[in-house]
Amino acid sequence: MVRCKTIIAHLSEYVDGEATPEMCHMIEKHLRGCHRCTAVYDSTRKMLVITGDERVFEIPSGYSARLHRFLDKAILEGSAS
Amino acid sequence: MNDQALMEKSREPFLIQRIRAGERSHFHELIRPYERRAFLIAYSVLRNQADAEDAVQQAMLKIFLHLEQLAEADKFAQWAMRVVENEAKMYKRKRHQHLYQSVDEEQEKEGQTKHFRPKQFADWRDLPNEILEQQEVRAAIIESLASLPEIYREIFVLRDMEHLNIAETAEVLGISVPMVKTRLHRARLMMREALSPIFAKPKVSIWERWKGVNPWFAAKR
Numbered sequence: 632m633v634r635c636k637t638i639i640a641h642l643s644e645y646v647d648g649e650a651t652p653e654m655c656h657m658i659e660k661h662l663r664g665c666h667r668c669t670a671v672y673d674s675t676r677k678m679l680v681i682t683g684d685e686r687v688f689e690i691p692s693g694y695s696a697r698l699h700r701f702l703d704k705a706i707l708e709g710s711a712s
Numbered sequence: 713m714n715d716q717a718l719m720e721k722s723r724e725p726f727l728i729q730r731i732r733a734g735e736r737s738h739f740h741e742l743i744r745p746y747e748r749r750a751f752l753i754a755y756s757v758l759r760n761q762a763d764a765e766d767a768v769q770q771a772m773l774k775i776f777l778h779l780e781q782l783a784e785a786d787k788f789a790q791w792a793m794r795v796v797e798n799e800a801k802m803y804k805r806k807r808h809q810h811l812y813q814s815v816d817e818e819q820e821k822e823g824q825t826k827h828f829r830p831k832q833f834a835d836w837r838d839l840p841n842e843i844l845e846q847q848e849v850r851a852a853i854i855e856s857l858a859s860l861p862e863i864y865r866e867i868f869v870l871r872d873m874e875h876l877n878i879a880e881t882a883e884v885l886g887i888s889v890p891m892v893k894t895r896l897h898r899a900r901l902m903m904r905e906a907l908s909p910i911f912a913k914p915k916v917s918i919w920e921r922w923k924g925v926n927p928w929f930a931a932k933r
Contacts (some may be wrong), residue, residue: 639830667833672903674836677911678904682872685881686844687853690751691761698747699740701769705724706736 635659638668671673720745724808725785732779741901746789749795749874753884755798755856756869759858763807766801771799790883797866828898832908837910856906864899871896 638661642696645658661667681687727742743750750771754764775792782791843849857865870881871892882892 632930639899639901640826643900645841670833670835671830671901674832674908675758675900675904677836679872679900681839681844681849682845682853682857682868682903684906685748687850688752688755688873689850690748690784691765694751694765695744695747695840697765698772699768701892702739702776705773706739709777 633657635661635665635668638662638665639671642668642672642675646672646679715810717745721789724788728779728782728785728788731776736776742788743772745790746792751791752771752869752874753793753796753866754800756757756857756865757797757862758807763803767800767803768796770803771796772781774799787883790880793870793884799883800862807824830901830905832905834908834915836908836911837913852910854905856903860899860902864895864902867895868894868899868903871902907933 638658641650641654641658645655650658662672724742730738731742747768751764754767754771755761757766758764763925776796777820782788818900837923857868860868866885867881869919870876870884871878876884877893878889881896882889885892
């Protein structure tokens with residue numbers, strides 16, 4: 632049986648679909664028999680779904696308007712000087 | 713990339729050409745698709761919204777002033793986000809609190825996390841889409857992100873929150889692809905670890921479990 636340490640080390644590649652076919656086979660075989668690694672794998676996937684959602688991070692209101700006002704002013708001043 | 717994003721991207725070389733020719737107002741349109749990403753990058757370095765906003769403003773001005781230096785117009789996004797990243801780091805160095813936090817300390821943190829191993833093995837509960845409507849859930853995620861050392865935080869933001877691919881992430885950060893992969897892996901494990909206490913299935917005591925399966929107990933209630 633492959634050690635959990637090896638599986639965890641390749642989990643990120645596996646989640647991204649970048650693991651080699653041999654590695655995928657090894658990981659899947661291991662996950663069928665190891666509850667701890669399955670828990671890490673499942674929770675990593677769940678975590679990536681929620682953290683990848685735009686709603687997680689709210690940009691401060693008015694940020695865009697302030698940015699463009701600042702740029703207008705700075706660029707105008709720059710061209711005047 | 714969706715259709716709108718593709719269309720915006722294909723217009724970039726044209727907009728850059730117009731701005732270089734003196735039509736400055738096109739700059740607003742050029743940077744609009746990157747405002748959110750720029751803010752997140754600056755925030756991942758500075759961990760403070762007001763500072764992140766200041767750093768983005770300064771970075772965008774630099775992008776405008778140095779647009780001539782951009783050699784390949786189709787690489788605008790990577791180049792511009794690199795400017796934002798550098799500006800945020802410079803801002804951080806200037807900031808008073810970092811008189812106390814040296815570069816050595818960051819490197820030491822990296823050393824400590826080099827052999828990061830998961831310690832939380834509880835199953836997570838199902839997370840419905842609406843869970844992000846809860847302010848406290850969003851706050852917990854941002855807090856967990858803030859707890860990561862900077863080198864992992866910035867990778868996580870670019871790759872897993874802004875969905876850049878590995879090569880783009882490497883270009884923005886100025887590091888190699890294998891380095892992105894290594895750091896991303898650790899960043900994910902750390903984020904998972906930090907969020908596990910919040911999203912793990914509640915532990916059920918033996919008594920509760922027994923109540924759940926004992927027909928006699930259920931009948932007596």
